[in-house]
Amino acid sequence: MEPIMAIVAGCLYAAAIYMMLRRSIVKLVIGLMLLSNAANLLIFTSxxxxxxxxxxxPVGAMQPEGIIADPLPQAxxxxAIVIAFGVLAFAVVLIHRAYNIIHTDNLDQMKDTDT
Amino acid sequence: MSPEVALPIIIPLLTGTLTLLAWRSNSVQKILSVIGSIALLIASIWLLASVRETGHVVMYMGGWVAPYGITLVADMLSAIMVVLTGMMAVAIAIFSLSSASASHERFGYYPLMHLLLAGVAGSFLTGDIFNLYVWFEVMLVASFALLILGGERAQMEGAVKYVTLNLLSSAIFLSAIGLLYGLVGTLNMADIALKLSQAENSGLVDVIAVMFMVAFGIKAAAFPLFFWLPASYHTGPVAVSALFAGLLTKVGVYALFRVFTLIFNQSPEFTHQLLLWVAALTMITGVLGAAAQFEFRRILSFHIVSQIGYMILGLALFTPLAIIGGVFYIMHHIIVKTNLFLISGIAHRLLGTYDLKKLGGLYKTRPFLSVMFLVPALSLAGLPPLSGFFAKFIVIRAGVEAEAWVVTGVALLVGLLTLYSMIKIWAEAFWKKLPEETDGSGLQQAMTPSLAALYLPVILLAACTLFIGLNGQPIYLMAEFSAQQLMNPAGYIEAVLGVKP
Incomplete structure (x- = not known):
């Protein structure tokens, strides 16, 4: 199971970086979303x-019987999902406002504050 | 039970909640904000006093003993950082009384500001690596919203870059935590340090160390991932810029100090060597970027980047004296940089612009303000007897002793170029005649309470700079104490886990 999950996580990272390198801010946000999911999957796998x-x-015992699943990564x-969800909600509102104000979703035309 | 560790987190959270409840009344929010900031400062001084006595103050949340629960730990570095947070909170709260416009206040300026402070204090005090991530996010979400208050075009453009780079850094941080947990099976920083010192798999540890370096390097605006900072910091409301300039990047620097002294101290010839080059390049690019700028806040933003280099240099040299220098530098820098941003805000209030070409004539009409500018500006450049001189002196002396000639030479050169930038601001904004196209009527403003609220924090912070410069010994001793603790992680591990490593 681990090798498959590792490949899936790797593909998610690759897809996320590809999306973030595109010029459209909508794709940028999709990339960020994939990136946080890839990180979550990495925690789960590693x-x-x-x-x-x-x-x-069990009642009365000091430790669990047999092999148990580690609950901490799931916690x-x-x-991380909750945080990513909140931040993503902000990012979606931000790109919507930015589009309304700047009238473009092309990152190449958002260079006014760079130099 | 040591409540003083939790108070610097609880007070801003409580203040934020109360200001939220007083949503309809701006004046109530203002009063609450000032009271909350002063309470934060008092609590942080209590924490500092208690750390000076006992060395480490530890509190187990919910009574779950480490490494099972979340631990709050304050050592000297955390306590110093929290006190600085308190000082900046008071300064910004007073400045905001007059600088925050009603439209910003309507969109939750005060609740967000205190949420940000809670995130910053939480990052300084937590002893759990995942909890550090959570506090980072608390801080980030608040900073995102503060940065776009006002909703102008430049703010949107700046915010897109700021948000993207910070989320990227968070994702890298989270991935690194995942790999680290897979390696050692614990999240408590003291426990991680203990287990890593016994582990042998050094290749993977170095990879994780570099991931942490990249994640915190982005937050701290270190080379090569600094460009989001000068693209965004000058766009927000000026009090917000000042707060960010003072505290946010320093959270990244603090995290670097914590992680690379406590956890990743096995192969300094690789990790700290890398940090050394990062430090040198950060200093140079920051200061050269500033030389090309002609906007008050943009010059200051680039100087944040170059000054971050000095702090990282202190960490990278990794000798006791260098760490003292790094900690001293952080203390000096937070005060000075916030002050310079506040002064740029006053100049904007008087003349309505941040553009150096349009500014002018401030020395003639406002000599006192000019002196207040010179104190932090010359301190930033490192002129004796101000605080920056001693900070630079310690770092450079450590560099000479470690025989890192190239980096030390760079540090000296960058000090000179910093002076050039500060003199540029002085000559353009203060010394030069007021350009004819600029409306100079604002210069004749009487000293109203509204203007006095802008001056008060500037005077207080300049007094702190002078105090550190003229009476640096107690500050040096605090930095020395914290360097001792940072260089001996065994003390931290023992304080948290109760076992000798």
């Missing part, structure tokens, strides 16, 4: 994908 029981400790991903 933390090790054990097929195990839920991490519950991390959940947090």
């Amino acid at each position: 933390a090790g994908m054990t097929r195990g029981a839920p991490p519950l400790i 991390l991903i959940l947090t």
